[in-house]
Amino acid sequence: MNKYSIPLALIILTLLFSCSSNTGETGSSADQNTEVRINKLIAQMTLQEKLGQMSQFDPMQFGSDENAKQAIKEGKVGSMLNIIGAKRVNELQKTAIDESRLGIPIIIGRDVIHGYRTITPIPLGMAASWNPALSSKAMAMAAEEAASEGIHWTFAPMIDVSRDPRWGRIAESCGEDTHLASAMAKAMVLGFQGEDLSDPKTIAACAKHYVGYGAAEGGRDYNTTYIPENLLRNDYLPPFKAAVDAGVATFMSGFNDLNGVPASGNEFTLKTVLREEWGFDGMVVSDWASIAEMIAHGYAADSKEAGFKALRAGVDMEMVSDCYVANVQILLDEGKIDMSIIDKYVANILRVKFRLGLFDHPYTDETLAEKTILSEEHKQIAKEAASESFVLLQNKNNVLPLSKEINSVAVIGPLADAPHDQMGTWVFDGKKENTVTPLTALTNMLGAKKINFAKGLETSRTKTSEGFADAIKAAKKSDAVLLFFGEESILSGEAHSLADLNLRGAQTQLLEAVAKTGKPIVLVIMAGRQLTIEKELDKVDAVLYAWAPGTMGGPALAEMIFGETVPSGKLPVTFPKTVGQVPLYYAHKNTGRPADYNSWTSIDDIPVEAGQTSLGNTSHYLDAGFEPLFPFGFGLSYTTFEYSDLELSSNTMGTDGSIDVSVNLKNAGDRAGIEVVQLYIRDRVGSLTRPVKQLKGFKKVSLTPGETRKISITLNAKDLEFYNGKDYIIEAGDFDIWVGGSSAKGLHDEFSVN
Ligand code: NOJ
Numbered sequence: 001m002n003k004y005s006i007p008l009a010l011i012i013l014t015l016l017f018s019c020s021s022n023t024g025e026t027g028s029s030a031d032q033n034t035e036v037r038i039n040k041l042i043a044q045m046t047l048q049e050k051l052g053q054m055s056q057f058d059p060m061q062f063g064s065d066e067n068a069k070q071a072i073k074e075g076k077v078g079s080m081l082n083i084i085g086a087k088r089v090n091e092l093q094k095t096a097i098d099e100s101r102l103g104i105p106i107i108i109g110r111d112v113i114h115g116y117r118t119i120t121p122i123p124l125g126m127a128a129s130w131n132p133a134l135s136s137k138a139m140a141m142a143a144e145e146a147a148s149e150g151i152h153w154t155f156a157p158m159i160d161v162s163r164d165p166r167w168g169r170i171a172e173s174c175g176e177d178t179h180l181a182s183a184m185a186k187a188m189v190l191g192f193q194g195e196d197l198s199d200p201k202t203i204a205a206c207a208k209h210y211v212g213y214g215a216a217e218g219g220r221d222y223n224t225t226y227i228p229e230n231l232l233r234n235d236y237l238p239p240f241k242a243a244v245d246a247g248v249a250t251f252m253s254g255f256n257d258l259n260g261v262p263a264s265g266n267e268f269t270l271k272t273v274l275r276e277e278w279g280f281d282g283m284v285v286s287d288w289a290s291i292a293e294m295i296a297h298g299y300a301a302d303s304k305e306a307g308f309k310a311l312r313a314g315v316d317m318e319m320v321s322d323c324y325v326a327n328v329q330i331l332l333d334e335g336k337i338d339m340s341i342i343d344k345y346v347a348n349i350l351r352v353k354f355r356l357g358l359f360d361h362p363y364t365d366e367t368l369a370e371k372t373i374l375s376e377e378h379k380q381i382a383k384e385a386a387s388e389s390f391v392l393l394q395n396k397n398n399v400l401p402l403s404k405e406i407n408s409v410a411v412i413g414p415l416a417d418a419p420h421d422q423m424g425t426w427v428f429d430g431k432k433e434n435t436v437t438p439l440t441a442l443t444n445m446l447g448a449k450k451i452n453f454a455k456g457l458e459t460s461r462t463k464t465s466e467g468f469a470d471a472i473k474a475a476k477k478s479d480a481v482l483l484f485f486g487e488e489s490i491l492s493g494e495a496h497s498l499a500d501l502n503l504r505g506a507q508t509q510l511l512e513a514v515a516k517t518g519k520p521i522v523l524v525i526m527a528g529r530q531l532t533i534e535k536e537l538d539k540v541d542a543v544l545y546a547w548a549p550g551t552m553g554g555p556a557l558a559e560m561i562f563g564e565t566v567p568s569g570k571l572p573v574t575f576p577k578t579v580g581q582v583p584l585y586y587a588h589k590n591t592g593r594p595a596d597y598n599s600w601t602s603i604d605d606i607p608v609e610a611g612q613t614s615l616g617n618t619s620h621y622l623d624a625g626f627e628p629l630f631p632f633g634f635g636l637s638y639t640t641f642e643y644s645d646l647e648l649s650s651n652t653m654g655t656d657g658s659i660d661v662s663v664n665l666k667n668a669g670d671r672a673g674i675e676v677v678q679l680y681i682r683d684r685v686g687s688l689t690r691p692v693k694q695l696k697g698f699k700k701v702s703l704t705p706g707e708t709r710k711i712s713i714t715l716n717a718k719d720l721e722f723y724n725g726k727d728y729i730i731e732a733g734d735f736d737i738w739v740g741g742s743s744a745k746g747l748h749d750e751f752s753v754n
Contacts, residue, residue: 089150139191166219424548492528
């Protein structure tokens with residue numbers, strides 16, 4: 001048997017069948033009209049023109065815009081990425097419209113991940129806001145700025161459920177939870193795409209990386225993923241389904257090997273689930289050369305086989321590599337594929353171009369960028385987004401907020417004035433000149449006389465203590481110390497995995513040296529992931545986790561530190577005490593021997609020459625216990641909230657019913673505050689074991705001092721559905737329910753489904 005040993009007829013049949021759900025023929029007469037136009041165009045296209053549509057190029061592949069124009073003229077280019085500037089894009093577009101035989105517009109893609117020029121927090125920070133509406137607003141702003149520079153399509157949102165902070169790309173994700181990631185996925189798609197994709201202020205979104213990329217072994221980027229189908233369907237696929245339901249225009253197939261089949265050649269995920277089950281009729285683009293990379297994966301012998309397998313799975317457009325262009329004619333001649341498949345994929349691509357209105361309005365208004373980019377309104381949105389992303393992790397003796405009456409503050413640390421790093425990973429277009437750092441913002445707020453600045457360390461990786469003396473001097477002459485620590489932007493993101501999650505360089509030593517001054521210390525951490533900061537906690541008074549907060553991170557931090565705003569973020573990821581606990585996430589299974597304090601012996605208490613014993617026989621670490629440093633959903637405020645009177649409208653629910661869950665939330669302090677009320681359930685017994693807790697709803701609410709408000713969240717039976725290996729089912733049985741301010745704490749009740 002040769003490597004294409006699957007019977008040809010079967011493949012062709014399968015391919016044909018896979019296309020039948022992808023006709024785009026339902027819907028309005030406008031849709032039908034579009035389908036007619038698509039079919040007419042395809043009927044006129046040569047194979048070279050079809051393959052052109054299926055190819056996306058980076059400008060470096062052409063070397064010059066002149067070469068790019070020549071290829072466009074010849075109908076060889078359907079899309080380009082990494083070209084910006086309305087004028088430049090318009091010139092290339094003009095070549096496509098006026099000089100290519102069929103005048104099909106090109107679509108320009110770009111990684112507009114968390115802002116274009118006005119940068120909002122990294123997606124992990126946006127997820128910490130637990131405010132999907134705000135995330136939508138931020139993405140709409142990014143879309144408007146990007147569109148003004150000729151970009152039609154962003155490769156975002158990245159909605160890979162991510163449970164391993166060693167993985168650098170956790171920064172780009174919405175964190176560990178399926179429900180939160182799904183809510184954010186929907187919000188981001190709606191933000192980028194708006195109500196009408198042909199509106200010049202909107203751009204097409206791309207749900208990526210389909211699928212499972214976040215489960216890379218050991219957190220090493222691009223690594224192998226093993227995700228059994230029930231876990232895939234219950235935990236990893238729902239954010240992508242939410243994106244489809246929100247109308248996402250495109251998908252990106254990932255780099256990862258998923259259960260032995262690379263994501264860009266995976267028929268199960270791309271064809272069975274995405275096209276057949278979900279009815280997605282947009283376009284799928286491969287990740288950068290991920291089709292060709294199937295050779296290195298050992299899934300294809302050569303470029304021809306890689307192209308064949310990606311076609312068989314259903315990847316419409318190939319990013320950068322040339323397995324399609326180089327091999328489709330041969331595959332057709334050999335009868336391994338049928339032209340109808342190529343036509344179908346070209347139709348998927350053209351459909352997105354029609355939805356974007358590119359056929360009717362191919363050009364970008366060259367005057368827009370100036371009016372749009374970094375407008376005051378956009379900076380306000382960026383500030384609001386940064387502010388809501390901050391999570392207050394510790395606030396001993398209510399040291400925060402500081403009073404503006406303070407005589408002086410020391411501003412110390414490598415990230416106090418790091419305009420580039422504060423923007424975070426995946427920023428191509430943001431400029432450090434436009435970033436306002438904490439040092440600048442604090443100086444503007446308090447006046448230069450009150451600020452004693454000493455960097456202490458040049459960067460987050462600096463190991464020398466040369467700058468310590470100045471930092472200690474600054475601390476000594478100040479009433480309080482603000483330490484801006486964390487990691488530089490380049491330490492998270494693609495291919496930036498880490499095996500050590502402690503503060504790097506000499507940051508901990510600097511903190512210890514400053515702590516000896518006895519001054520109150522506020523530690524602000526900017527990072528692309530959760531760092532292991534247990535040993536720093538008892539040396540500082542307050543800890544504010546600020547992720548990478550973007551352009552307006554400085555003013556947002558200054559305002560929060562001095563009480564003009566209040567912290568309202570909650571963790572979208574579990575914080576481990578030490579990297580050895582990873583992966584650590586709240587929605588884990590219980591095991592047959594769940595850990596508890598009665599059965600845990602700390603390593604320090606084990607007797608010398610202890611006899612053979614299993615030390616409690618439960619699932620824990622002797623040295624790190626079994627609890628995280630901070631649980632998912634955790635975050636303090638400047639006030640305190642009291643939860644009472646948990647009520648369920650009924651303690652039973654049918655398999656198509658719902659329950660209204662309400663709680664009284666009181667702001668028990670004397671400051672206004674914002675709380676994220678979280679609803680968790682546990683399905684006690686299932687035909688497959690179920691997680692110990694699962695988030696099923698949340699609401700972000702503001703309360704004035706002393707105010708009590710009844711907060712209601714509806715729990716639908718559908719929220720209890722899971723895939724049991726065969727079907728999606730809602731099983732009868734008993735459930736726990738908790739409502740509270742984190743995954744670790746909440747009022748409890750129970751209900752049953754019958
Ligand atoms: C590779 C990354 O994995 C993907 O997220 C990105 O969109 C593409 N490169 C394009 O830059």
